Amino acid sequence: MGGLGKTTLAQSVYNGDERVETHFNVRAWACVSEETDNAKITKGIIESATRRACQLDELEPLQGELKEQLDGKKFLIVLDDVWNEKRGDWEQLRRPFQFGERGSRVIVTARLEKVSAYHLGCLENEYCWSILKQQATVEDVRIREH
Template sequence: MGGLGKTTLAQHIYNDPRMEEADFHIKAWVCVSDDFNVFRLTKIILEAITKSKDNSRELEMIHGRLKEKLTGKRFLLVLDDVWNERREEWESVQTPLNHGAPGSRILVTTRCEEVVCIMRSNKVYHLKQLQEDHCWQVFVKHAFQDDHSILNAELKEIGTKIVQKCKGLPLALKSIGSLLHTAKSSISEWESVLLSNIWDILKGESEIIPALLLSYHHLPSHLKMCLACCALFPKDYEFVKEHL
């Protein structure tokens, strides 16, 4: 399910100080998404490891360079958001990765159970929705940002019902909490979010979509235009803030 925090958890692991103690010679993070092109992905992995652009136009050449960089070295490679279900494509990408030293690790995030089988993962962690008390903590943290002085009984009752609609998804809780932060003590604003028909219209498409759409719906018009501009970028495109 989207919005559970798979990528966030992987980021915590990747940046954990204990990773330094694991003595990885190489660490690299690659966003895969739904375009699992063997040539493109292998090239991105090589560039992530070398921290430089590669102009190779043949897969064999990229495989050779990647093998050379990894041979005898322990590496940690994160492949984030994998959708590919074709075993032969994964095996082709994996070929140069097999030359890393013992103790090398590949950490994969995915929504798809089939990906786990295709990649023959030896350890699988299924993330679940947050428990009720944790949901409330996440929501309140973003709605009030530690200023709980205006959280009266009426707001808490409405807030509790809104939290239930977020279905335990951290991203939904953060989005709606941040949205309501701008209307901290407005009972009418909170009720408007709670009673919005968006929760029901989009039910079944994805649990996360209603919360994100509500967040967008309540933005001021100039910020909606800004988001529309950002939507022109391809998925996982890396841009520089100043350029944007």
């Protein structure tokens, strides 16, 4: 189900703590949604990681470029709102990830249970409240703890 806070939780990990920034040499965020073209997804990862446009369009050179960006580095990649259930597509997409340093992580947010490898249970109220307070940016609104 959409709107439960999966992306918000991933954003709080990705942006929420400078220790995350210093722990990982490379960080990238790719909004996947209904995209099934691994070349486009890989290009999005590269552009997020490097913060510059990538001129490549074909999957093989894109994966070579991503491999170079990740090789021997500890990375954090977020693949947000994944819909594709095809295992073969994911096997192909993740090939460059194997070249990262031990401790690298890929976070996938998904509505479909078939997509996820790990099912995150419900968060305790205190964690939900903490995320809500971090994300609340509307001025003149006071959030009260109950």
